[in-house]
Amino acid sequence: MPNRPGGPPARAEVLACVSPGQPLATVKVTSTFNAERTFEVRVTFESATTADVLDRTSLHITLQANESRSVHVKMVDPGKAEQVKNCMVSVSLV
Structure with missing residues (x-):
């Protein structure tokens, strides 16, 4: 059960977003x-020049109750990597 109903x-x-020589986001x-619960991130x-999507990736992460964790997403x-201006993240239940 979530902490906040409907949340x-x-x-x-x-x-941290990617940078040249560092092709992963934190x-x-x-x-x-x-x-x-297990989540898909x-x-x-x-x-960098337009809002075009250069790449997409996802991973699964299992977290304990109310846990926070930092992960690297390649x-x-x-x-x-050198063309990336912005990294966007979303998360959902698996």
Whole structure:
């Protein structure tokens, strides 16, 4: 059961986006459930020159009740890291 009825299952924020030579984003995920749950974390890497999507990837993470954890999310195509301007993250229950 979530802590807040009708609230999101988890919160996610980008702590660090990719950079040339570092093709991964660091994301913090916080569960809002009072029990262990598995979440899908999706990261979209957007272009530096336009809002075009350069890459997308996701991973699953299992968190304990109200746990927060930082994870590294690697780009599928690391060769595009230098073109990335923005990283967007979303999270949902699996």
